[in-house]
Amino acid sequence: MQIKANRELAVGLVFLNTGLFFLYYGRGYAIGDPFNMGPGFLPFFLSWALVALGLLQLVRAWRDPSLVGIDIFRPIIVMASIAGFAYFLPWMGAIVGAGLVMLITGILHPKFKFKFWLVSYAVVIALILVFKFLLGSTIPLWTF
Amino acid sequence: MDFLTYGLASILDPTTLLFCLVGCVVGTLIGVLPGLGPTATISMLLPVTYGLGPLPSIVMLAGIYYGSMYGGSTSAILLNMPGEPASVMTCIDGNRMTRDGRAGAAIFTAGMSSFIAGVLATFLIAVFSPPLSELAFKFGPAEFCLLMVLGFVTVGVVTTGDMFKGIGMAIVGILLGTIGTDINSGVLRYTFGITDLADGIGFAVVAVGLFAFADIAKNLADKLDFKVYQGKINLWPKKEDLKRLIPSSIRGGAIGSFFGLIPGGSAAMSSFAAYAVEKKFSRHRDEIGQGAVEGVAGPESANNAASQTGFIPLLSLGIPENAVMALMLGALIINGVQPGPMVITKQPELFWGIVASMLIGNLFLVILNIPLIRLWVQMLKVPYHVLYPAIIAICCVGVYSINNNPNDVLIAAAFGLAGYYLLTLGLEAAPLMLGLILGPMFEEYFRRQMMISNGSLMPFVERPISLVLVMALTGVVVYGFYKMFRKGPINKPLDVTEKSN
Numbered sequence: 204m205q206i207k208a209n210r211e212l213a214v215g216l217v218f219l220n221t222g223l224f225f226l227y228y229g230r231g232y233a234i235g236d237p238f239n240m241g242p243g244f245l246p247f248f249l250s251w252a253l254v255a256l257g258l259l260q261l262v263r264a265w266r267d268p269s270l271v272g273i274d275i276f277r278p279i280i281v282m283a284s285i286a287g288f289a290y291f292l293p294w295m296g297a298i299v300g301a302g303l304v305m306l307i308t309g310i311l312h313p314k315f316k317f318k319f320w321l322v323s324y325a326v327v328i329a330l331i332l333v334f335k336f337l338l339g340s341t342i343p344l345w346t347f
Numbered sequence: 348m349d350f351l352t353y354g355l356a357s358i359l360d361p362t363t364l365l366f367c368l369v370g371c372v373v374g375t376l377i378g379v380l381p382g383l384g385p386t387a388t389i390s391m392l393l394p395v396t397y398g399l400g401p402l403p404s405i406v407m408l409a410g411i412y413y414g415s416m417y418g419g420s421t422s423a424i425l426l427n428m429p430g431e432p433a434s435v436m437t438c439i440d441g442n443r444m445t446r447d448g449r450a451g452a453a454i455f456t457a458g459m460s461s462f463i464a465g466v467l468a469t470f471l472i473a474v475f476s477p478p479l480s481e482l483a484f485k486f487g488p489a490e491f492c493l494l495m496v497l498g499f500v501t502v503g504v505v506t507t508g509d510m511f512k513g514i515g516m517a518i519v520g521i522l523l524g525t526i527g528t529d530i531n532s533g534v535l536r537y538t539f540g541i542t543d544l545a546d547g548i549g550f551a552v553v554a555v556g557l558f559a560f561a562d563i564a565k566n567l568a569d570k571l572d573f574k575v576y577q578g579k580i581n582l583w584p585k586k587e588d589l590k591r592l593i594p595s596s597i598r599g600g601a602i603g604s605f606f607g608l609i610p611g612g613s614a615a616m617s618s619f620a621a622y623a624v625e626k627k628f629s630r631h632r633d634e635i636g637q638g639a640v641e642g643v644a645g646p647e648s649a650n651n652a653a654s655q656t657g658f659i660p661l662l663s664l665g666i667p668e669n670a671v672m673a674l675m676l677g678a679l680i681i682n683g684v685q686p687g688p689m690v691i692t693k694q695p696e697l698f699w700g701i702v703a704s705m706l707i708g709n710l711f712l713v714i715l716n717i718p719l720i721r722l723w724v725q726m727l728k729v730p731y732h733v734l735y736p737a738i739i740a741i742c743c744v745g746v747y748s749i750n751n752n753p754n755d756v757l758i759a760a761a762f763g764l765a766g767y768y769l770l771t772l773g774l775e776a777a778p779l780m781l782g783l784i785l786g787p788m789f790e791e792y793f794r795r796q797m798m799i800s801n802g803s804l805m806p807f808v809e810r811p812i813s814l815v816l817v818m819a820l821t822g823v824v825v826y827g828f829y830k831m832f833r834k835g836p837i838n839k840p841l842d843v844t845e846k847s848n
Contacts, residue, residue, distance in 0.1 A: 213772050218515045225522050228537055237802035242529040242536055245790050249518050256515045263511075273771050278564040281739070282764040285560065288743045289756035297744055304743060305736035311567055312732040323737040331744050338395060340748035 210271040215260025222253030281308050296346040297335075301327050357700030358707055363406055366399070367704045370407035371711040374414020377431075379723045381422050382566045382731045383738070384431045385415040385654075386777075389674050390554030391738070393681075394745040401682040402697050406704040408678055412671055413465065413654040413705070416614060417712045420457035420647050421723055425450060425576040433614035433650035436622040440635060440642025447638050451581035456592050456640050457647040458716040459584075463593065464600030464648030465709035468655035471604050472662075473702045476691060480663035483688035488796035489806040493816040494610070494666050495789045498781060501611025501823050502669060506775040510827030513778050516769075520782020521789065523548060530787075531794060543754050550677050550784050552746055552755045553762050557776040558670075559742050560763025563735045565770050576724060582717060588640050595625055595644035602645075603652030608659055610668045611823075614650040621649030655705055662690055662698055666785075670777035673784045 225246055232243030284307040288300045295303075302324055309315045334340040357363050373392075377383045389408050396404035419434035424441035437457065444453035486494075499521075503513015526537045527547030538544040599621040606617030625645035626635045635642045657672045665686035667673040679686050684694065691698045716723070746759045766776050800806045807813050 210772055214512060214515075214774060217769070217772070217774070218519075221519050221522070225525075225537070228539075232534060232536060233532075237797050237804075239802075240531075240794050240797060242532045242534040245793070246522060246525050246536065249522055253515060253518045253522070256511055256518070259511060260515075271771060271773075273768065274564075274568040277567055278764055278767040281564050281567070282560065282760040282767075285739065285743055285760040285763065286757050288740075289747070289753040289760070292747070292753050292756075297747075301740035301744065305740050308563075308739050309732070309736040312735075314730070314732045319733040320736070323733055327737050327740045330741055334744050334748050338748060339398070340744070341751040342744060342747050 204275050205272045206275060207270040207272055209264050210269055211260055211264035211267050213271070215257045215264055217257075218253050218260060219257030222250045222255075222257055225250040226254070277311055280311060284308055292343065294346060296344050297331050297342045298328060298344055299347075301331060353696045353699035354703035357402060357696060358703045363403055363700060363704060364707065366403040366407040367410050367708050368711055370410020371414040371708050371715060373407075374411040374416075375418035375712065375715050375723060376726060377411070378415035378418020378434075379421045379430050379726055380418075380729070380731075380734065381426075381428045381430050382562075383734070384558075384562070385412050386554075386671055386674070387558040387562050388415070389671060390551065390558045391742055391745060393551040393554060393674060393678060394749040396678050397681055397749065399682065401679055401684045401694075402700045404678045404682050405675060405697075405701055406708075408675055409655075409658065409701065409705065410708045410711075412675075413651055413708065414712055414715075416647070416651040416654050417458060417461050417716045418723065419650075420461070420643070421454065421716070421720065422727060424453045424457060424643070425578075425724065426727070433618050433654075434647070435615065436618045436646035437643055439622075440637070440639050443636070443638035444640075444643070445576075445578070448578075449638065450576075450578060452584055452588050452640070453638075453643050454580065454720055455582055455584045455717055456588060456643045458713050458720075459589075460592050460596035460599065460644035460648040461651040461716075462709050462713040463596040464603055464652040465655060465712075466706065467597070467600040468604050468607070468652040469702060469705040469709070471656055472659055472705070473699075476659050476663040476698065479659065480688040480691045483664050486664075486688070486812065487806065487810065488792040488799070489810065489813045490816060491664075491666070491792045492789060492796060493807060493813055493820065494664065495785050495792075497816060497820050497823065498610040498666060498668060498785065499778060500820060500827070501609070502781050503611075503778040504823060504827040504830065505611045505613070505616060506670075506777045507773060509773070509831055510824070511831070512774055513827075516774055516776070517778040517782040520779035520784075521786035522782075523553070523779070524783045524786025525790070530791070543752065547787075548758060548783070549749060549755060550674075550780070551681070551749055552759045553783060554674060554677075554780060555742050555746050556759035556762025557766035557780065559738065560759060561766030561770055561776065563739060564763065564767040566731065566735070568771075576727065580720060580724070582720070591631065591640045592644040595629060595641040596648040598624060598628070599645040599648030600652040603649030603654075604656040606649070607653035607656030607668070610660075610666075612653065612657075613669050613671075614653040614657075617649040617653035618646035621645040651709075658701065661686065662701070663688060665690070667781065670780045673781045677784055 229246045233241030234243045235241030288304045377388045419430035420437045422430035423434040423437040427442035429435045441453045499517035504510045507513040602621045603617040606612035625641045629641040661672045667676045746756045
């Protein structure tokens with residue numbers, strides 16, 4: 204599924220919200236003065252700069268109403284399966300987890316074939332073993 | 348002299364040699380495969396470099412970077428499909444040569460010209476880095492700050508093509524870089540009580556998210572696909588071709604070297620410039636666009652030179668000029684090297700080892716990419732849809748292994764999602780990455796300068812070197828405005844491949 208959005212407006216909102224976020228949560232940090240800057244000095248001024256850039260983008264959005272198509276579901280599925288890998292790793296181990304991630308993300312492509320999945324899965328398992336036994340990763344391999 | 352003592356010692360070291368070869372092979376591979384670029388690969392392999400030591404890490408990552416410049420030309424020539432952004436220009440004449448039955452000559456030209464330019468660039472690194480680092484000893488914190496600002500602004504201007512967006516992304520990066528413990532006051536900033544965030548967000552984690560995961564999501568949406576090349580490749584070059592490729596390679600090498608040096612310059616940009624120069628000044632300029640050797644030699648030599656001279660500012664000043672160099676800086680830091688002008692004098696074995704490895708690496712690559720080219724053509728038979736699920740899985744395992752922490756994988760996924768949406772909005776991740784890596788350094792230098800100068804901003808314009816940097820910065824900003832307010836759509840994607848058909 205795709206949605207259309209005004210590109211400049213979306214960029215403006217990204218900047219504006221990021222700026223406001225850092226301003227809001229950074230409000231407790233001492234700003235200090237130029238001679239002796241506090242931890243809040245740089246975030247404070249940069250957040251305001253970002254807010255200003257965001258506002259400027261809003262003006263530009265009004266002058267340039269070009270639209271951009273944004274794919275909604277596919278990226279979310281990809282990232283959700285990665286997040287799922289991280290979350291369920293202690294319960295299922297890397298070998299099962301990697302297979303599942305590859306399956307879920309692979310199916311998103313119209314040309315997905317189980318045969319190819321199997322071959323690349325074998326390669327990935329070999330590489331996981333390299334991480335575990337040669338590079339000293341403590342990743343859990345198998346938990347069942 | 349230092350070269351002989353330190354450089355040779357490191358080339359003769361089998362571990363360094365091995366990592367150089369690994370880097371070159373991986374670089375060629377990902378260069379050949381469209382849809383997998385050097386930035387994504389280097390971020391993917393950053394986790395692996397933990398504990399390798401600085402020299403093998405950089406030798407390998409550098410090999411990947413310039414190796415991908417060699418490999419990228421193969422798919423450009425055979426499939427009219429750039430293997431990575433810097434070989435876009437090679438498509439035009441390179442693929443035309445293939446259609447004229449001269450695929451072998453085009454591949455030979457690309458490999459040979461890259462080699463000539465690579466040796467030239469290595470020579471420039473050896474000659475110019477030491478004096479530049481001497482000069483850098485005269486730099487105060489003000490100069491370093493300005494250099495970084497210059498980097499943020501130029502990278503912003505050239506990658507997004509829109510100064511405000513680029514600067515915005517750099518600021519987002521610096522803000523993300525403030526997450527964690529403030530080194531001056533010990534205050535925890537933006538950690539929300541999460542202990543994992545006290546050390547800040549790991550840049551390798553962010554890099555995998557922004558470059559590897561987001562790129563894959565983008566390629567999925569773009570439905571990347573290609574046909575396999577079935578034709579013949581006759582590598583034996585004609586004398587005429589040889590004669591024509593040398594001047595172009597030297598011109599391209601010089602242009603590429605320049606673009607590698609300037610802040611925000613990239614291998615891709617240098618290949619555009621080199622192609623334009625060939626079109627204007629080469630002896631056979633009227634043939635360019637119709638399968639001329641110069642049209643392949645120019646851009647291919649330029650991108651290889653640029654990917655190497657980018658190390659000059661990194662190793663002599665400690666300031667990266669683009670996203671890839673920022674990742675290299677990160678690799679140095681995680682291996683315990685504090686980048687800066689002292690590196691060359693304090694750790695000569697590192698600097699000269701890198702220089703020597705580049706000579707060897709280019710030699711490996713010219714062998715990999717000319718006599719062994721058929722191997723890589725076979726590789727092109729692996730379609731992207733088989734590849735990307737495996738890349739995702741390996742990235743997950745790699746990110747986990749950085750700190751043996753599953754939360755890092757979650758952070759990478761979050762950055763992947765954000766990065767994908769930012770990409771579709773025309774917001775490139777490169778300035779953000781630069782901001783994230785350089786941000787803490789920038790803050791540190793800025794604070795120090797303000798303390799020295801009693802809260803006055805004057806040192807930023809008073810001192811001769813800083814004045815020059817301010818002038819350069821003004822120039823870039825003026826250029827940025829000019830680029831923004833010229834007529835035409837704000838974000839025009841580069842689409843040269845279509846013109847070539």
